[in-house]
Amino acid sequence: MRLIAAMSGGVDSAVAAALAVEAGHDVTGVHLALSPDRQTLRSGARGCCSVEDSHDARRVADSLDIPFYVWDLADRFREDVIDDFVAEYAAGRTPNPCLRCNEKIKFSAVLDRARALGFDAVVTGHHARLADGELRRSVDPAKDQSYVLGVLTAEQLAGAVFPLGSMTKDRVRELAAERGYAVATKPDSHDICFISDGDTRGFLARRLGEQPGPVVDAATGQTVGTHAGAHGFTIGQRRGLGVTAGDQRPRYVLGIEPVSRTVTIGTADQAEVDEVHTGAPTWTGPVPDLPFRAQVQLRAHAVPVACEVSLAEDGGLCLVLGERQRGIAPGQSAVLYAPDAERGDLVLGQSTVLGARERPEPVLS
Amino acid sequence: MDFHLSDTIGLPSAGEAYAGSAMTYLDHAATTPMLPVALAAMTEQLARVGNASSLHASGREARRVAEESRERLAAALGARPSEVLFTGGGTEGDNLAVKGLYWARRTADQGRRRIVASPAEHHAVLDSVEWLEKHEGAEVTWLRVEPTGRVTADALAEALGDGRDVALATVMWANNEIGAVSDLTALAALAHEVGVPLHTDAVQAIGQLPLDFAASGLDALTMTGHKVGGPMGAGALLLRRDAECTPLLHGGGQERDVRSGTLDVAAIVGLAAATQATVADRAERTARVAALRDRLVAGVVAEVPDAQLNGPPLGDVVAGGPGRLPGNAHLSFPGAEGDALLMLLDARGIECSTGSACSAGVARPSHVLLAAGADPARARSSLRFSLGHTSTDADVDALLEVIGPVVERARRAGTGRH
Numbered sequence: 158m159r160l161i162a163a164m165s166g167g168v169d170s171a172v173a174a175a176l177a178v179e180a181g182h183d184v185t186g187v188h189l190a191l192s193p194d195r196q197t198l199r200s201g202a203r204g205c206c207s208v209e210d211s212h213d214a215r216r217v218a219d220s221l222d223i224p225f226y227v228w229d230l231a232d233r234f235r236e237d238v239i240d241d242f243v244a245e246y247a248a249g250r251t252p253n254p255c256l257r258c259n260e261k262i263k264f265s266a267v268l269d270r271a272r273a274l275g276f277d278a279v280v281t282g283h284h285a286r287l288a289d290g291e292l293r294r295s296v297d298p299a300k301d302q303s304y305v306l307g308v309l310t311a312e313q314l315a316g317a318v319f320p321l322g323s324m325t326k327d328r329v330r331e332l333a334a335e336r337g338y339a340v341a342t343k344p345d346s347h348d349i350c351f352i353s354d355g356d357t358r359g360f361l362a363r364r365l366g367e368q369p370g371p372v373v374d375a376a377t378g379q380t381v382g383t384h385a386g387a388h389g390f391t392i393g394q395r396r397g398l399g400v401t402a403g404d405q406r407p408r409y410v411l412g413i414e415p416v417s418r419t420v421t422i423g424t425a426d427q428a429e430v431d432e433v434h435t436g437a438p439t440w441t442g443p444v445p446d447l448p449f450r451a452q453v454q455l456r457a458h459a460v461p462v463a464c465e466v467s468l469a470e471d472g473g474l475c476l477v478l479g480e481r482q483r484g485i486a487p488g489q490s491a492v493l494y495a496p497d498a499e500r501g502d503l504v505l506g507q508s509t510v511l512g513a514r515e516r517p518e519p520v521l522s
Numbered sequence: 523m524d525f526h527l528s529d530t531i532g533l534p535s536a537g538e539a540y541a542g543s544a545m546t547y548l549d550h551a552a553t554t555p556m557l558p559v560a561l562a563a564m565t566e567q568l569a570r571v572g573n574a575s576s577l578h579a580s581g582r583e584a585r586r587v588a589e590e591s592r593e594r595l596a597a598a599l600g601a602r603p604s605e606v607l608f609t610g611g612g613t614e615g616d617n618l619a620v621k622g623l624y625w626a627r628r629t630a631d632q633g634r635r636r637i638v639a640s641p642a643e644h645h646a647v648l649d650s651v652e653w654l655e656k657h658e659g660a661e662v663t664w665l666r667v668e669p670t671g672r673v674t675a676d677a678l679a680e681a682l683g684d685g686r687d688v689a690l691a692t693v694m695w696a697n698n699e700i701g702a703v704s705d706l707t708a709l710a711a712l713a714h715e716v717g718v719p720l721h722t723d724a725v726q727a728i729g730q731l732p733l734d735f736a737a738s739g740l741d742a743l744t745m746t747g748h749k750v751g752g753p754m755g756a757g758a759l760l761l762r763r764d765a766e767c768t769p770l771l772h773g774g775g776q777e778r779d780v781r782s783g784t785l786d787v788a789a790i791v792g793l794a795a796a797t798q799a800t801v802a803d804r805a806e807r808t809a810r811v812a813a814l815r816d817r818l819v820a821g822v823v824a825e826v827p828d829a830q831l832n833g834p835p836l837g838d839v840v841a842g843g844p845g846r847l848p849g850n851a852h853l854s855f856p857g858a859e860g861d862a863l864l865m866l867l868d869a870r871g872i873e874c875s876t877g878s879a880c881s882a883g884v885a886r887p888s889h890v891l892l893a894a895g896a897d898p899a900r901a902r903s904s905l906r907f908s909l910g911h912t913s914t915d916a917d918v919d920a921l922l923e924v925i926g927p928v929v930e931r932a933r934r935a936g937t938g939r940h
Contacts, residue, residue, distance in 0.1 A: 273935035
């Protein structure tokens with residue numbers, strides 16, 4: 158196959174590219190320039206957008222003796238990922254920018270361009286298994302990235318190659334070291350790549366400004382304080398609320414109402430839900446017959462829970478959870494899996510959370 | 523064991539396809555293969571010991587080679603040997619001339635803080651000028667550039683005014699991207715009328731255009747080795763004897779105290795040999811290269827009828843010589859991105875350039891085309907093909923064979939912008 162290897166400068170994409178070359182594919186390395194104002198040197202463990210990262214990627218490509226180019230996708234990234242991220246928070250939702258980047262950048266803008274230029278697929282260092290069109294969790298549960306890939310459609314997955322899903326991160330580092338790559342010991346990146354100091358709240362405050370509003374305690378119905386901006390909160394959040402409840406019980410964010418900027422907090426009981434309403438789903442393969450039983454993962458790194466999936470009247474999904482959950486925020490992605498201990502849980506599809514509630518008590522007949 | 527240098531480095535004869543390269547090399551303006559005469563002179567010198575500043579026999583021998591090289595280089599470029607300052611290449615020469623002339627003139631007269639420069643300069647000049655503006659109190663007047671990329675005498679006169687507050691002016695002899703040649707002799711005369719020294723970046727002009735430092739009247743001229751078939755990392759600043767230039771590098775006082783540092787004698791002998799050879803065969807070689815270039819442009823336009831030639835027309839004349847670098851073909855392909863074209867050509871064995879990329883490797887729309895008034899889309903869709911002393915009809919044929927489908931394919935990928 159003719160492949161574009163998306164090379165961030167990290168160890169995963171380096172080894173993914175190497176394995177693609179060693180498997181005999183015709184590989185061209187591409188580093189995506191996503192940040193409009195690139196730092197010369199990497200600082201901390203965030204992102205992949207410094208010039209140094211681009212050089213790390215090029216160094217590996219050169220040693221693999223494959224062509225290497227930098228594709229400037231900063232405009233697309235700003236529109237589709239950063240602006241979307243800010244707008245989602247402004248609307249009281251909690252977005253996942255990594256998922257958005259995979260959906261809109263890596264497996265849209267990059268894949269489309271690759272296909273137009275005569276390539277068959279994009280190979281990345283994501284930790285997920287992909288074979289015969291089936292996307293499954295990585296064998297390394299700590300590094301599994303299937304959640305942020307769950308948004309990909311069958312058509313997008315047909316243009317994706319993930320060589321690392323069947324190995325642990327430790328094995329990836331071993332393979333890099335065996336090949337003499339300096340990035341073998343490069344720290345993992347984490348957090349949000351375009352917020353270089355890791356301060357998401359500060360980033361949003363700079364973008365959105367101060368937007369003070371009331372904090373209302375649902376347990377008492379009283380306004381118990383004010384906040385500087387609803388974008389500083391996410392559903393289920395417990396720390397940093399800046400209020401102490403009279404009953405000394407912990408409070409959690411229950412809801413964010415963007416127009417009145419009201420942040421509603423409540424007790425653990427009130428924060429727990431077992432029914433999730435989501436938008437129109439995307440499927441990684443054939444559309445399943447509804448309703449069906451599955452597992453749902455509601456955040457990156459969240460423990461999946463059993464659920465029953467049915468079609469909602471508005472074309473979205475209704476997920477009835479097997480266990481009560483806290484911190485299910487509109488904007489997050491509900492990724493559905495068919496459990497499979499042997500071959501890895503199969504990703505069925507995903508849908509964006511619109512809301513969640515506690516189910517009404519069943520009426521005993 | 524037997525060791526033959528020629529086995530290892532594969533000394534090529536002139537015109538021979540370059541060792542190990544199955545590629546069609548159309549990027550001579552980036553760097554051109556070393557001339558065998560330069561390679562031979564350099565490798566011979568590399569085996570010898572001797573610091574040209576030492577007083578003993580080995581030192582004297584090294585110094586003799588360096589000074590003979592200085593004389594050869596001076597003779598080839600119409601300069602006096604004492605006007606040749608060896609540098610580490612074009613970027614150093616540009617930095618030394620722009621900063622050194624600015625500092626020296628400002629020291630002599632605190633009122634001289636203005637720099638007159640073309641916005642189509644190489645970054646070695648542009649960034650030096652901007653650095654002086656940011657850190658050294660310089661004011662900058664950017665010259666008007668013709669749509670061809672040329673700087674006219676009118677534009678320079680307009681920018682200089684009475685020249686009383688001007689530290690220096692700098693205008694490149696021939697543009698590295700779109701090949702535009704300016705009449706530096708006329709510009710120097712004009713600058714001198716108002717008492718302003720003129721520097722030129724002649725990196726692309728040496729060996730391509732008739733050039734004589736003394737006759738030009740210029741105060742400073744930058745050249746580099748690897749554009750003329752010499753080594754990388756070696757160049758020269760031609761600096762008139764009466765030009766005051768504050769050093770960037772302080773130390774042993776070599777090179778008229780303007781550029782300290784142990785002379786790299788092997789590089790210098792290679793630089794001088796290449797410069798002498800390239801100047802000697804200029805007329806006949808550039809006639810051949812220009813004919814190849816004309817065929818390349820006509821062939822590309824035949825394959826891609828809406829391709830646009832950037833820079834001066836092919837037959838353009840300035841001051842009785844070529845108005846465009848003989849090996850330069852710079853074309854825009856509307857609807858295609860330069861970096862997509864480059865990648866597709868690279869995959870088919872054709873090596874060319876999109877002009878400038880930032881340090882991270884991100885392709886940028888050519889600042890030269892933007893300075894010449896082109897819209898960003900045209901600037902972004904451009905490619906530079908540059909021919910040189912090893913170019914052949916087969917190179918042009920190889921490009922013409924693939925350019926049509928490549929442009930079509932790149933257009934399908936679009937401009938990536940909306």
